[in-house]
Amino acid sequence: MHNNLGNVFHKEGRLNDAIGQFQQALAIEPDNPEANNNLGNVLSDQGKLDDAARYYRRALKSAEGSSAVYYNLAVTLSSQGRFSQAAEYCRMVLDIEPDNIKARYRLAVAMGAQGLFDEAIKNYRQVLAAEPGNLQAMSNLGGILQLKGDPAGAQEYYLKALRIDSNSAEVNYNLAVTLHSQGQFQKAQDYLRRSLQTSPDNAQAHYYLGLVLGPQGDINGAVRSFRRVLELKPDHLPALNVLARILASYPDTKLRDVNEAIVFAERAVKLTDHKDPAVLDTLAACYAAAGRMEDAVSAANKAIEAALAAKNTALAEQIRRQMELYKAK
Numbered sequence: 001m002h003n004n005l006g007n008v009f010h011k012e013g014r015l016n017d018a019i020g021q022f023q024q025a026l027a028i029e030p031d032n033p034e035a036n037n038n039l040g041n042v043l044s045d046q047g048k049l050d051d052a053a054r055y056y057r058r059a060l061k062s063a064e065g066s067s068a069v070y071y072n073l074a075v076t077l078s079s080q081g082r083f084s085q086a087a088e089y090c091r092m093v094l095d096i097e098p099d100n101i102k103a104r105y106r107l108a109v110a111m112g113a114q115g116l117f118d119e120a121i122k123n124y125r126q127v128l129a130a131e132p133g134n135l136q137a138m139s140n141l142g143g144i145l146q147l148k149g150d151p152a153g154a155q156e157y158y159l160k161a162l163r164i165d166s167n168s169a170e171v172n173y174n175l176a177v178t179l180h181s182q183g184q185f186q187k188a189q190d191y192l193r194r195s196l197q198t199s200p201d202n203a204q205a206h207y208y209l210g211l212v213l214g215p216q217g218d219i220n221g222a223v224r225s226f227r228r229v230l231e232l233k234p235d236h237l238p239a240l241n242v243l244a245r246i247l248a249s250y251p252d253t254k255l256r257d258v259n260e261a262i263v264f265a266e267r268a269v270k271l272t273d274h275k276d277p278a279v280l281d282t283l284a285a286c287y288a289a290a291g292r293m294e295d296a297v298s299a300a301n302k303a304i305e306a307a308l309a310a311k312n313t314a315l316a317e318q319i320r321r322q323m324e325l326y327k328a329k
Contacts, residue, residue, distance in 0.1 A: 010042055018042045033063030037072065044076055052076050067096040071103055074110075083110040101130050105137060112144050120144050135161050139171050146178050154178045169199035176208060185212040203232040207239050219250060230264075240268040241282050248282075248289040261286045269299075277307035281319050288326050296326040 009018035022039035025032055040055035056073040063069060074089035090107035093100050108123035124141040127134055142157035158175035161168060172195035179188035192209045196202060210225030223246060229239040247261035265283040272279050280303035287296035300323035307316035 010038070010045075015042050015046055031058070031062040033059040033061075033066065033069070037063075037066075037069050040069075040072060040076070044072070044079075049076050049080050053080075065096065067093045067100065067103075070096075071100070071106070074103065074106055078106060078110055078113075081113075083113040086110045087114070099130070101127055101134075104130075105134070108137070109140065112140065117144050117148050121148075133164055135164050135168065135171070138164075139168070139174060142171075142174060142178070146174075146181070151178050151182055167194070167198050169195045169202065169205075172198075173202065173205050173208075176205075176212075180208055180212055185215050188212045189216070201232055203229045203236055203239075206232070207236065210239070210242070214246075219246065219252075220255065222246070223255060235267070235271055237268055237271055237279070240264045240271070241279055244268065244282050244286055248286040258286065258290045262290060274302060275306050275309075277303045277310060277312065277315055277319065280306055281315075281322070284319075284323070284326070288329070293326050293329055297323055300326060 005021045009015075009021060019039065019042050022035050022042065025035040026039065029035070036055045036059035040052040040059065043049075043055065044052035053073060053076050056069055056076065059069045060066065060073070070089045070092045074086045074093065077083075077086035077089065087107055087110040090103045090110060093103035094107070097103070104123055105127045108120050108127060111117075111123060112120035121141065121144055124137050124144070127137045128141070131137070138157045138161035142154040142161070145151075145157065146154035155175060155178055158171050158178065161171045162175070165171070172191045176188040176191035176195065179185075179191065189209065189212045192205050192212065195205050196209070199205065206225045206228045210222040210229070213219075213225060214222040223243065226239045226243040226246075229236050230243070233239075241264075244261045244265040247255070247257045247264070250256045262283070265279070265286045268279045269276075269283050274280065280299050284296045284299035284303060287293070287299055300319055303319045304316045304323070307313070307319060
């Protein structure tokens with residue numbers, strides 16, 4: 001009775017009431033696999049993943065070989081970032097139910113998260129063979145192919161996904177990022193704008209829009225995009241860095257604002273704990289643009305030290321050459 005009532009409460013969204021019923025069921029029968037599994041499901045919905053995993057494991061003590069519990073535990077472990085263990089439980093599900101597409105998809109996700117791209121690709125393709133319209137699998141597979149250095153393959157799957165849902169903010173964004181990596185800025189811009197129509201507060205999409213507008217000569221548009229990023233995420237490091245560079249160096253005085261550039265660069269340096277050579281180099285350039293040459297030299301020296309600590313001698317030498325120019329002024 002308690003277990004059935006718990007399921008009713010769970011479906012109604014009365015999670016605390018459901019937990020109470022499942023706990024009463026377990027007080028009567030502590031090893032009840034169904035009640036343990038159901039309690040794990042509610043706790044997972046509440047984001048209490050450690051507790052959920054504990055109850056799934058209790059369920060398996062008396063229901064070893066349950067594909068449903070194996071799957072639930074795999075999903076929880078994946079949500080915790082424990083992808084290797086999640087993959088193990090996905091395989092256990094597939095040993096019992098080879099055609100379980102949900103488990104196959106979760107296995108593909110876990111493989112991709114571990115950098116095992118070939119395994120991820122194989123499993124995503126098996127998912128798509130069974131479910132040709134699985135939009136998320138197409139998008140994920142495109143992402144894996146992009147990471148493997150196959151942008152053409154990535155575009156193929158993104159475009160397939162968009163034929164199913166042309167308004168998908170995620171797929172339009174992913175395709176735009178791929179096009180940006182190939183220097184196809186106008187096309188990337190088009191897909192970014194489509195993505196932002198559906199998801200207007202996606203800071204990363206605004207950031208990439210800035211990146212593709214700049215090379216096309218629309219610096220004002222790029223600056224507006226980077227400012228929008230910082231409205232949404234004030235500590236977005238790449239946007240702080242690139243916007244500081246533009247504001248410090250752009251020749252148009254209507255756009256140039258050295259003092260604001262310094263504010264952005266100093267915030268970026270603070271966020272990186274004074275350890276990122278590229279960010280420190282940007283701060284040095286901003287100080288130099290303001291005529292603060294001693295500060296510029298000091299920041300450049302710190303940038304050189306950070307670059308050498310990172311064993312990036314090429315960057316250290318590049319900054320050193322720029323520092324000599326600051327000294328000469």
